[in-house]
Amino acid sequence: MNAVTYALLAVIAGAAGNQSRAEEHVRTAQHRSRAMARRDRQLVEIAALMVAGETERARGLTFEHGSEFPDDAELLASLLTPPTDQRES
Numbered sequence: 701m702n703a704v705t706y707a708l709l710a711v712i713a714g715a716a717g718n719q720s721r722a723e724e725h726v727r728t729a730q731h732r733s734r735a736m737a738r739r740d741r742q743l744v745e746i747a748a749l750m751v752a753g754e755t756e757r758a759r760g761l762t763f764e765h766g767s768e769f770p771d772d773a774e775l776l777a778s779l780l781t782p783p784t785d786q787r788e789s
Contacts, residue, residue: 703733707747
């Protein structure tokens with residue numbers, strides 16, 4: 701898997717309440733993104749901020765990223781609003 705996939709998994713794990721797994725995925729994403737393009741590194745940073753509970757900073761970086769990479773709009777939405785557990789309904 702690539703760094704962005706691990707970033708998405710981190711956000712999903714965090715939303716599911718599994719903070720340790722979320723942090724593990726963030727570390728893997730950060731490690732794998734070191735040699736990747738700036739676009740991917742920013743996506744990983746947004747996920748890391750979400751997992752850390754820094755949603756305002758994540759939203760600010762999302763705005764900046766979205767203006768530079770408009771094709772990432774759906775991916776950015778996924779990072780900011782992870783799926784909820786359907787069993788809770």
